[in-house]
Amino acid sequence: MKKITISLTVNGEPRQVLAEPREQLVDLLRRELMLTGTHVGCEHGVCGACTVEIDGAPARSCISHAGSCDGASVRTIEGFGEDAVMADLREAFSHEHALQCGYCTPGMLVVARDVVLRLPEADEARVREEMAGNLCRCTGYRGIVRAVLRVLAARRLHA
Amino acid sequence: MKPASFSYVRPNSWPEALKLVAAGARPGAGTQSLGPLLNLRLAQPDTIADLRHLPDYAGVAVEGGVVRIGAGTTHAAIEDGAVPGRVGEIMAGVARGIAYRPVRNRGTIGGSLAHADPAADWVAVLPALGGAAVALGPRGERRIASAGFVKGIFETELAADELLRAVEVPVLPAEARWGHWKFCRKVGEFSKATACFLALPGKAPRAVLAALDWPPLVIEDASMLAKDPVAEAARIVTAFPELGAWRRALAETALRRAVERAGGA
Numbered sequence: 143m144k145k146i147t148i149s150l151t152v153n154g155e156p157r158q159v160l161a162e163p164r165e166q167l168v169d170l171l172r173r174e175l176m177l178t179g180t181h182v183g184c185e186h187g188v189c190g191a192c193t194v195e196i197d198g199a200p201a202r203s204c205i206s207h208a209g210s211c212d213g214a215s216v217r218t219i220e221g222f223g224e225d226a227v228m229a230d231l232r233e234a235f236s237h238e239h240a241l242q243c244g245y246c247t248p249g250m251l252v253v254a255r256d257v258v259l260r261l262p263e264a265d266e267a268r269v270r271e272e273m274a275g276n277l278c279r280c281t282g283y284r285g286i287v288r289a290v291l292r293v294l295a296a297r298r299l300h301a
Numbered sequence: 302m303k304p305a306s307f308s309y310v311r312p313n314s315w316p317e318a319l320k321l322v323a324a325g326a327r328p329g330a331g332t333q334s335l336g337p338l339l340n341l342r343l344a345q346p347d348t349i350a351d352l353r354h355l356p357d358y359a360g361v362a363v364e365g366g367v368v369r370i371g372a373g374t375t376h377a378a379i380e381d382g383a384v385p386g387r388v389g390e391i392m393a394g395v396a397r398g399i400a401y402r403p404v405r406n407r408g409t410i411g412g413s414l415a416h417a418d419p420a421a422d423w424v425a426v427l428p429a430l431g432g433a434a435v436a437l438g439p440r441g442e443r444r445i446a447s448a449g450f451v452k453g454i455f456e457t458e459l460a461a462d463e464l465l466r467a468v469e470v471p472v473l474p475a476e477a478r479w480g481h482w483k484f485c486r487k488v489g490e491f492s493k494a495t496a497c498f499l500a501l502p503g504k505a506p507r508a509v510l511a512a513l514d515w516p517p518l519v520i521e522d523a524s525m526l527a528k529d530p531v532a533e534a535a536r537i538v539t540a541f542p543e544l545g546a547w548r549r550a551l552a553e554t555a556l557r558r559a560v561e562r563a564g565g566a
């Protein structure tokens with residue numbers, strides 16, 4: 143199959159990639175751009191490991207077609223180095239033992255950041271609901287939920 | 302797994318999209334259902350026509366008591382209040398229960414309805430709200446009542462050369478009473494049984510029973526269900542004789558809870 147050119151912004155930098163039309167965004171990120179921080183679990187939208195930001199909103203990169211991201215702006219876990227909310231979340235995840243093997247963590251963090259910014263009043267039940275689309279085989283979720291609540295509480299205090 | 306090879310086209314106008322579809326291209330919307338089908342190779346289209354960049358694909362307009370919702374409007378937009386008024390409030394609550402936010406950010410109301418998964422949320426809810434699906438074909442637009450749009454499992458009234466252009470729902474009065482119950486064991490899962498109940502002032506209430514591996518059952522006059530939910534729910538469920546005891550219990554309970562949530566009779 144003839145390759146197609148996909149132009150997109152990845153982590154703030156304009157990129158042009160030659161890809162197979164059948165590729166999903168995650169293939170383009172991991173294979174063509176070597177951004178392997180985005181993980182692949184189920185490849186059908188269920189586990190959340192591949193979650194990245196597309197045009198500012200979290201999305202599954204395993205079922206977001208690469209071709210349809212031509213012109214889009216994508217942010218992967220590697221692109222959050224300077225982000226203040228993500229810095230707080232990283233610290234909280236570490237403090238609350240919210241990760242073990244780390245496989246789910248990039249997706250967890252992208253979703254957690256969206257929860258913190260979109261739902262500043264979220265309580266534990268809401269955090270659990272919002273994080274339900276991200277599976278973790280290691281931690282049992284308690285640490286993850288606590289970490290998100292910790293960041294939410296700190297932000298409310300300083301609001 | 303990775304998808305089998307296909308070619309990718311991005312039509313810039315509706316006539317162009319219709320031509321591609323007439324020539325056999327598979328429309329792609331949010332790809333939140335199509336993506337898994339491609340990855341599992343359950344779908345192996347030659348060509349995908351990406352609808353996401355069509356003009357006026359997403360968006361909401363209100364005119365003459367009808368809310369027209371572009372097929373490309375995402376579940377997340379509806380969750381965040383894109384549809385105004387009482388009907389918007391109802392739809393926002395439904396949208397929040399579909400899958401997970403990252404899926405809702407891309408998945409569209411039109412894609413969901415066209416996909417016609419019997420367990421899907423809009424497939425159950427739109428017939429309860431009333432209104433129509435707007436199909437666009439070579440001869441222009443036509444309206445198909447939402448109550449009869451899904452006619453089988455993954456089967457709709459859309460012709461092979463048509464696209465779903467929009468979904469229409471009626472503007473509802475503030476007093477509209479709504480009850481909805483979706484049974485799933487985990488947040489964001491597809492439903493095992495869904496019931497909806499809508500009561501408008503001065504009209505017979507309408508109910509829908511769905512997600513039973515069958516197209517939704519629309520009960521145009523659900524007055525009896527409101528009066529005697531236990532007996533009537535048991536009677537309604539006999540329309541699905543092939544259900545096992547567990548599923549039948551879920552269906553009956555969903556109906557009763559939908560009525561309860563709407564504030565009873």
Ligand SMILES: Cc1cc2nc3c(=O)[nH]c(=O)nc-3n(C[C@H](O)[C@H](O)[C@H](O)COP(=O)(O)OP(=O)(O)OC[C@H]3O[C@@H](n4cnc5c(N)ncnc54)[C@H](O)[C@@H]3O)c2cc1C
Pocket residue numbers: 186187188327328329330331332333334335336337352372398399400401404407408409410411412413414415416420421422423459463464465466489490491492
């Ligand atoms: C993990 C996960 C959980 C989910 N849970 C739920 C759930 O609980 N409830 C629920 O309702 N849904 C659920 N979904 C499905 C989700 O709602 C999808 O968004 C929706 O079913 C399809 O919408 P889409 O825009 O992604 O369509 P696509 O996947 O792009 O398309 C779906 C089908 O419709 C066709 N199509 C799309 N648009 C049109 C059009 N305008 N005209 C004609 N044909 C068209 C396509 O060719 C394809 O066959 C879930 C999905 C995932 C990945």
Ligand code: FES
Pocket residue numbers: 181182183184185186187188189190191192193202203204205
């Ligand atoms: S790999 Fe994308 S959701 Fe599991």
Ligand code: FES
Pocket residue numbers: 240241242243244245246247277278279280281
């Ligand atoms: S830390 Fe191992 S899967 Fe979550």
